[in-house]
Amino acid sequence: MARETLRNLRRNLTLTLASILTVAVSLSLLGIALLLQRGVSNATDRWQDGVEFIVFLEPDITDSQLGLVQEEIERSAAIESYRFVNQEESYREFNEDFFPENPEITQLVTKEIIPPSYRIIPKQLSAAAIEIVASGFETKPGVKKVVRATDEIQKIEKATDVIRWIVLGAGVILLGTGLLLILNTIRMAIFARRREIEVMKLVGASNSFILVPFMLEGTFQGLVGAALGTASVYGANRAFEEWLASENVLNILQSFAVGSGEVWGIGGLLFLVGALVGSVGSAIAAYRFLDV
Amino acid sequence: MIKLESVTKVYKGEVLALHQASCDIQKGEFVFLVGQSGSGKSTFLRLLNKEEEPDNGKIFVAGKDIARLRRWRVPQMRRQIGSIFQDFKLLPNKTVSQNVAFALEVIGRPRHVIKTQVPAILDLVGLQTKMNRFPHELSGGEQQRVSIARAFVNRPLILLADEPTGNLDPATSVGIMRLLERINEIGTTVVMATHDRGIVDTMRRRVIELNNGEIVRDQARGVYE
Numbered sequence: 174m175a176r177e178t179l180r181n182l183r184r185n186l187t188l189t190l191a192s193i194l195t196v197a198v199s200l201s202l203l204g205i206a207l208l209l210q211r212g213v214s215n216a217t218d219r220w221q222d223g224v225e226f227i228v229f230l231e232p233d234i235t236d237s238q239l240g241l242v243q244e245e246i247e248r249s250a251a252i253e254s255y256r257f258v259n260q261e262e263s264y265r266e267f268n269e270d271f272f273p274e275n276p277e278i279t280q281l282v283t284k285e286i287i288p289p290s291y292r293i294i295p296k297q298l299s300a301a302a303i304e305i306v307a308s309g310f311e312t313k314p315g316v317k318k319v320v321r322a323t324d325e326i327q328k329i330e331k332a333t334d335v336i337r338w339i340v341l342g343a344g345v346i347l348l349g350t351g352l353l354l355i356l357n358t359i360r361m362a363i364f365a366r367r368r369e370i371e372v373m374k375l376v377g378a379s380n381s382f383i384l385v386p387f388m389l390e391g392t393f394q395g396l397v398g399a400a401l402g403t404a405s406v407y408g409a410n411r412a413f414e415e416w417l418a419s420e421n422v423l424n425i426l427q428s429f430a431v432g433s434g435e436v437w438g439i440g441g442l443l444f445l446v447g448a449l450v451g452s453v454g455s456a457i458a459a460y461r462f463l464d465v
Numbered sequence: 466m467i468k469l470e471s472v473t474k475v476y477k478g479e480v481l482a483l484h485q486a487s488c489d490i491q492k493g494e495f496v497f498l499v500g501q502s503g504s505g506k507s508t509f510l511r512l513l514n515k516e517e518e519p520d521n522g523k524i525f526v527a528g529k530d531i532a533r534l535r536r537w538r539v540p541q542m543r544r545q546i547g548s549i550f551q552d553f554k555l556l557p558n559k560t561v562s563q564n565v566a567f568a569l570e571v572i573g574r575p576r577h578v579i580k581t582q583v584p585a586i587l588d589l590v591g592l593q594t595k596m597n598r599f600p601h602e603l604s605g606g607e608q609q610r611v612s613i614a615r616a617f618v619n620r621p622l623i624l625l626a627d628e629p630t631g632n633l634d635p636a637t638s639v640g641i642m643r644l645l646e647r648i649n650e651i652g653t654t655v656v657m658a659t660h661d662r663g664i665v666d667t668m669r670r671r672v673i674e675l676n677n678g679e680i681v682r683d684q685a686r687g688v689y690e
Contacts, residue, residue, distance in 0.1 A: 368556055369567075375514075375554070376619065377544035378571035380537060 184365060185358055189394060192354040196398025196450060197405070199347030200443045204406030206341040207439045209333050212429035216329070226307040226321040228291040232260065238315030245313065246291060251306045255293045263287045288317055329429075348450060351398065355391050355454030362387060363462045370463065383463065388455050395451020396444065403440035410436050466492040466623060466654045467513060472522035474508050474678075482508040484678040485522070490656065492622070495649045497665050498658040499689055500675035506658035509675065510625045513656070514546055515539050527622060544572060547616030547624045547653075551631035553608045555600040561611050562587065562596040568615045586618040590644060606637035610644065617648055624648060626657040630664065638664060662689040 230239065246255050258266070264284045295306050303321060311319045363370065373383050410431055417430060467490040474483040483505045490496055498506045511517045512524055515531055524531050527545060534542060555564050562583050569579045587593050590610040600608055609629055616624060626645065630638035642664055649655045659665060665672060665688060672687030673680055 368554070372554060372556065372567065372615075373571045374540075375543065375548050376568040376572060376615070377540040377542070377546075379540045379573075382571055382573070 185362055188354070188358040188361060192351060192358050192394045193398045193401070195347060195354050196351040196395055196447055197401035199344050199351050200399055200402030200447055201405040201409075202340050202344030202347065203446065204402055204439050204443050205409055206337050206344060207442070208406060208410060208431055208436070209337045209340070211431045211435050211439070213330050213333050213337075215431060216429045225292055225294045226303060226319060228293060228307075228310045228319050229288045229317045230290060231315050231317045232286055232288050234289070234315035238313075242291070242310070242313055242315060245310070246293065249306065249309075251296055251302070253294045253296045255291050257289070257291055259289045260284055260287050263289060348446070351395075352450050352454045355394050355451055356458045358394065359387050359391050359455040359458035360462050362390060363458065384459050387459050387463070388452055391455025391458070392448055392451040395447040395449070395454070398451075399444040399447025402443050402447065406439060406443070407436055466490055466494070466527060467656065468523075468525040469512075470523040470525075472512065472519045472524060474505075474512060474517060474519050481678045483512070483519070483675075486675075486678070486680050487522075488673060488680060488683060490654060492654055493649070493652050495646070495655045495668075495670040496657070497668075497670055497672045497687070498656060498675065499660075499665060499672055502660075504675040505678040506675055507627055508678075510548075510627050510656065510658055513623070513625060514543060514548060540572075544619055545622045547619070547621040549609065549612045549616050549624070549626045549629050551628040553600070553612045555608055555611055555615075557600055560597050560599055561592060561603070564600070564611055565615045565618050568618055572619065574619075582618055586614045589617075589647075590614045604637070605633050606640060609633065609641050613641070613644055613648070617653070621653065623654045623656070626655065626659075628658055628660060630659065630661050635663065642668065665689040 228242070230242065243257075246252055261284065264282075264287045293306075295303050297303075307319050307321050310316055370383060410433075414430060467488075469486050469488050471485045471487050472483055473481075473485055475481055486505070486509070498509055500506055508517060512519055513526060513531075515534070518532070526542065529542070531542060556567065559567060565583050565586060566579050569582065574582075584593065584596070587596055590613055592607060592610055592614065595603065595607065600611065603611070609632075613629075624645070629645070630641055633641060638661060645655055645657065646668075669686045669688070672682065672684050672689070674682035674684075
């Protein structure tokens with residue numbers, strides 16, 4: 174049976190390649206959509222662990238204004254803990270954490286224009302609770318800006334959401350195309366072997382004996398497509414990781430990294446979908462054109 | 466062995482292929498089905514093989530009501546029925562012995578069985594010297610012998626022949642009929658649809674005549690008309 178399957182694959186090479194490539198591309202898109210989803214959910218998880226907001230103060234804040242803000246923080250029952258980061262520390266952070274390899278940028282920035290800040294961890298970690306506490310500081314004199322971690326995450330979430338749906342949609346449409354192509358390949362294979370099939374039925378070959386080579390052929394196409402798809406998803410993730418490591422990427426993006434375990438999980442899923450598409454496509458073809 | 470009880474088959478709701486046909490064929494009989502083209506001979510044979518389903522009536526093959534067979538049982542039933550045709554239905558890309566072996570391979574017979582049975586059956590049909598030829602290298606009579614070998618290699622209880630001499634000259638046809646007679650003598654029930662008056666008249670076997678789908682004559686040791 175394996176020999177028959179292989180022979181069929183060779184006979185129908187162009188159509189087989191078309192099916193495999195379509196499945197591969199559609200599964201890559203599907204995989205990348207899943208990758209994006211994992212990335213966003215990782216980022217959200219990581220930020221929720223250390224949910225905090227930052228109260229940036231004016232660089233030229235007066236001592237009395239600073240005292241008022243400090244008093245406010247200490248008085249607030251909603252705040253678990255806080256840390257004051259003065260100008261010197263902020264400046265060091267700016268140089269070392271953000272632009273360690275670009276002294277030309279840091280040279281333009283002097284200690285005096287860097288804002289000091291309070292890093293605050295609220296007691297309640299829900300976004301709504303944080304919002305109430307954080308917005309209370311926005312109007313205080315001497316406060317430049319209040320930045321919530323969730324703000325940035327949400328922005329990226331929204332952006333990736335749109336991309337994800339487009340990629341997912343394209344992936345699903347292509348997957349449908351792949352299924353139809355596999356169906357058609359199997360139909361051609363059945364047509365090419367119609368004499369043999371007629372004889373097989375005549376002499377009493379069991380239905381499964383007639384059916385299985387075609388099912389195997391379709392499943393094989395789906396699986397090869399899945400293998401290529403998984404490879405490209407893996408490649409995409411590696412490229413993303415390298416990009417994160419090599420360039421001066423915003424710190425926040427680091428939390429989007431997806432572990433290799435998760436990538437293999439996605440790969441496993443792609444194999445499952447590929448096998449499913451292949452066997453369903455060939456099953457439909459067999460059911461419609463084999464008449465067993 | 467074969468029993469029809471008022472079997473009716475209508476194609477596409479209008480073409481009457483068989484109408485209220487009833488007959489009983491015993492084990493080991495040799496039966497000719499005669500009648501004009503379109504009288505229902507081929508339908509008769511196709512119904513026995515369950516390639517077609519009757520619209521009415523019952524068909525028994527080897528004591529079983531074949532309408533009640535489950536789908537996955539149909540192949541088992543077909544293994545008890547060999548079929549040969551006017552156009553032989555040989556696979557052009559396989560040699561003589563491969564064509565015959567194919568029938569055994571696809572029903573899962575082990576290799577060592579195939580190795581002994583294929584030469585034996587080719588010996589029986591007189592083609593032992595042409596085992597490695599391809600169908601297009603053989604004469605019509607030889608091709609029909611290959612198809613008989615393929616139909617009979619699994620020792621079926623019944624052999625259905627749909628105008629097996631239709632494409633052959635009279636001298637060759639005689640050889641094919643001798644072969645079918647031999648197979649019949651071993652105990653195989655043979656049902657053969659034919660237009661060949663000479664064959665029917667010389668062999669004097671049971672004749673069932675069909676006309677517009679009805680059995681109009683069923684005669685032991687009959688003639689063509």
